[in-house]
Amino acid sequence: MDEHTHEGIGSEGGLSPVPDSIAAILKQHGADRPIRNPDEVAGLVKQLRKVMVPHERFREGILRLRTIHAGLDRSPAAEAGVMTFLGRSGSGKSNTLRYYARQYPARKGESGWIRPVVYVRVPPEANKAALLRSILSEMGLPVTNARDTDILMRDVLHHLREQKVELLILDEMQHLIDQRTQRFQYISADILKDLLSSNCCQMVFAGLDSAIMALEVNPQLNRRSPLRFPMTEYNWFDEEDQGNYVDFLTAVADQMPFQRRPAVDDVDVAERLHRSSDGLIGITMNLVAKGMEYALFEGAATVTLEHLAVGFDELKRRGIKINPFRGKCPDTLGVPVDYIYEEDSGLSKRKERPVRASFSK
Template identity: 30%
Template sequence: MDKGEFYNALQAFDNEYVNFSAFGKIIAEMESILDLSRNTGIVKNLLVTGESGCGKTSLARAFQMRYPKARIAEQTITPVLLVEVPSLGTVGAVAQAILRALGDPYPEKGRVADQTARIDILIRSCKTEMLILDEAQHIYDRGQRKTQYATADWLKTLVNAIEIPVVLFGIPRLENLLEVNVQLRRRFAAPMELSIGNPGDIGFLNTNFDVINALAPALPIPLSLKKITPDDLTRRIYFATDGRVGYLKRLLSIALQAAWENDDTEINLDTLEDAFTHIWREGVGSLNPFSRDFVYRRLDRAGEPFAGDRTA
């Protein structure tokens, strides 16, 4: 395989998304919400949470791709609108991001009330049937409680005005946004979590194996099972990625490049051990999941790559 072919294969691998159990359930729930709105006019909203790297953005994009934009005469139809909430999650910043995604030529123009009115008009003009806000925790992260309440109150106003399902994606602390404004909380169903699961769950190992196995066909250089069982490899990969699809793809992408540069015909434990140090420089010896000295525990202590993420 020459360099061009390899980079094309690497890009194709990076674009892969994995339809594991929780992923499929959330997609199905979003389809159900959209179908309900289309056929009855009843609007249900959804909150989806998950740790960084668990695949939230991939899921949002995968759903949007099911309903692609269409150009009719001089009009653009956007059935599902996906907007990434900017890190400056103020009312104005969020309103401008939505307007920009809708094709408004002057998203910064006007007061917030004017921008909100334009969002409503453009959503109806574009025949948008669902609004997805990714990285929505930035709304909560911005400022003090007074500012958070103002932004949450504006979001409630927007949800009421556009009369279509709204889906919020974010890390677990996004749930705090709904605690800031009781009226907003009433407009969203119980949160759904995007997660492969916990090590103590029944079937957890099988789920992780299924995720790895689903990505295997997209690997231009295969994973080696020499001198290791599938169960042991799955456990080691879990600890190296904390069960997050984003980290898994990053680990395998680094390993793929190393294997290709070394003219290897497979990715083995040595390749993965070295690749992990590119994710965490201090991950060596007993703290490297692919080392023979590994201690088989989550790397979530102070200074380790997954420290504090579960309670963030």
């Protein structure tokens, strides 16, 4: 049993100390079971989740972002270049976009801040004003309640120029779709059109396939026929893609803190992971992280198929009866195309933590 029950190991400050009452329970619990300190396990899992793997689609995405970025042309006759960046939820779009933006941090220039790349996450159920306020906020401007979209737009254009923004990335564009009418254009197309015609900077619109396709056919915008990067999930039945998926798992396995390196990149295990995730990076990471969590709790030397199986059962969607980590690998399992990956959540929402009964062998 670890002695450090009182400390929030693995948390970067900020985590409150464990109260004595909880510490006593944890200690008792640990006395007859080989449980690891839960704070330590959580810290290790968190670390794994932060690992950035430069997988194939990621590298391709970065290359395409660099291309659209480099296409900036501020001459008066030029028009802003646009690229759409689309893919299923959990395919790794936001991670790639945020990584790219981080490589161009804001710096203090002679006449104020210079921000080469601005990444904006469109807030849920955003209207025009909310979208414009988000852009201003990402440019380091004070958050306001302003609602006048004309004034907000003028401010956005002004600061995009002032801060010498070269590339503006709007992510989670599906949040601009009107939930009731599914209509995209009335909410935001005119704003996007204003941004484009002002030619302040190059633009990337990212989000779910459906939203981006609606955007691409929008009559106000489609005259521009944007460049397009689909961040597709990995296809197991394409030899090269399968190799790319396995490479991703190899990079993840290398980061896992076990006595024996977990064989998650073994072809048999990889195929099972693929079947459970449809080759989506997000679901794959959830499963691997969950398997790792169970293995750590158990004090196991490595992550086994059984750890992944238990993890799958915890994360799986309602109604799924088979477990691809037990027995023969199923031919199909399928993840609905409209499945929404939520950060730090599983395949389905669960309110309570699982009980540890499933650890017993």
